[in-house]
Amino acid sequence: MKNQKLLLIFAVCAILCTACQSDQTEEPIQEEGKVNPEILAKLDAAYFDISRAFETTFMGEEGVAVEDMFFTYAQIDELAPVDSQAKHYRTTNLVTSLPRTITISVDPDLGTLGSNALDETIRMYNTLGLQISFTRVAFGQRGRNKADIEVTEFFEFESGGFITLGRAAGFPTRKGDPAKGFGINSRWFQLSIAPNVNELAGTMAHEIGHCIGLRHTDYQTRQSCGQNVNEGSAGVGAIYIPGTPTGSDFNSIMQSCGPAIDFNNNDVTALNVLY
Numbered sequence: 207m208k209n210q211k212l213l214l215i216f217a218v219c220a221i222l223c224t225a226c227q228s229d230q231t232e233e234p235i236q237e238e239g240k241v242n243p244e245i246l247a248k249l250d251a252a253y254f255d256i257s258r259a260f261e262t263t264f265m266g267e268e269g270v271a272v273e274d275m276f277f278t279y280a281q282i283d284e285l286a287p288v289d290s291q292a293k294h295y296r297t298t299n300l301v302t303s304l305p306r307t308i309t310i311s312v313d314p315d316l317g318t319l320g321s322n323a324l325d326e327t328i329r330m331y332n333t334l335g336l337q338i339s340f341t342r343v344a345f346g347q348r349g350r351n352k353a354d355i356e357v358t359e360f361f362e363f364e365s366g367g368f369i370t371l372g373r374a375a376g377f378p379t380r381k382g383d384p385a386k387g388f389g390i391n392s393r394w395f396q397l398s399i400a401p402n403v404n405e406l407a408g409t410m411a412h413e414i415g416h417c418i419g420l421r422h423t424d425y426q427t428r429q430s431c432g433q434n435v436n437e438g439s440a441g442v443g444a445i446y447i448p449g450t451p452t453g454s455d456f457n458s459i460m461q462s463c464g465p466a467i468d469f470n471n472n473d474v475t476a477l478n479v480l481y
């Protein structure tokens with residue numbers, strides 16, 4: 207029974223951390239690079255959990271990994287403050303030129319599971335009948351024939367029982383394009399809590415949510431990660447989406463920490479408001 211219990215806790219933590227990094231220990235995670243205090247202050251002001259932020263290179267660019275996001279230094283400068291108190295949030299920039307079909311591709315290194323999960327994620331979004339839809343294209347090589355959103359593979363060990371399952375390369379650009387992609391941590395596939403297709407699809411849907419402008423529904427408190435950060439009035443590129451709840455929304459696919467494998471009604475509302 208002990209094993210089972212450990213497994214459960216680990217599973218909960220890992221799914222909980224679709225996104226996130228909640229950390230009860232001070233164990234450092236892959237200290238590839240310490241982040242300059244000025245940069246940390248900007249991320250902190252934007253309500254990101256900076257306790258595990260580190261400098262790294264992701265999808266060919268240098269920047270900072272924080273929660274399940276990666277930002278270049280230019281992107282960090284773009285995180286502008288906005289007040290907000292409610293639960294579903296979008297970033298300042300959204301995808302424009304609607305209606306629009308967004309191409310998406312997945313790194314073959316993520317295998318059949320990655321491929322099947324992406325198909326399921328595309329189905330989840332396209333079923334909603336939004337003004338943005340997704341279509342799968344072949345994974346580009348050496349920078350050519352890139353899809354609008356590329357799903358890449360990265361490998362990063364868990365730390366203190368928590369693992370970052372995915373990492374989005376920021377939010378939509380000022381030009382109105384989606385973020386260029388996100389990564390899936392293939393370390394997850396090696397663990398006893400390796401995902402099934404639906405769990406991976408849910409994580410991909412979460413990361414696509416960031417790429418098209420959704421922030422975490424509990425970005426102010428990170429309650430879903432078992433944290434209880436004080437809410438403040440300073441926000442950041444976090445604009446309340448009308449029609450979404452102002453109370454807790456534990457089933458949202460955009461919680462900092464899952465578990466969510468499909469959109470709930472509020473996610474659908476939020477996506478319909480935006481697109």
Ligand SMILES: [Zn+2]
Pocket residue numbers: 224225274412416422461462
């Ligand atoms: Zn996230």
